[in-house]
Amino acid sequence: MGNEASHRAAFERAFGFWDEAKREQVFRGLWDEQAPRHADLVDIACDPREVRTLHKSSPGALCPLCDFPTFGWADAAALTPAITAAISVEFPAWEVSQSLCGRCRKTYVVAVAAAGARQMQLA
Ligand SMILES: [Zn+2]
Secondary structure: OOOHHHHHHHHHHHOOOOOHHHHHHHHHHHHHOOOOOHHHHHHHHHOHHHHHOOOOOOOOOEOOOOOOEOOOEOOHHHOOHHHHHHHHHHOOOOOHHHOOEHHHHHHHHHHHHHHHHHHHHHO
């Protein structure tokens, strides 16, 4: 058995996608609990809603557009208005503050560039 610090470090590595307050709360609850219930441990280990409801661009959180976990968040504030508009057409509830993964950003950059090229050919 390790000491609290080594368990804490392992916990921090495993649940780094939670914010610090959440990690502190859950770790403290588990560490201080004399007999953690199996169901509570399963909830912590298997609850994907925790990640899904985490609408911050944290490492490992789900991209709001493609729903895949990502560690490569795009800088949504740097998107052009044309790209932001194209995303909003397909995802009306999406907001820039939710960000998006790098793969989705690339997809929309290419789609908007292709649409622009088509319009130039028609003109
Ligand atoms: Zn995505």
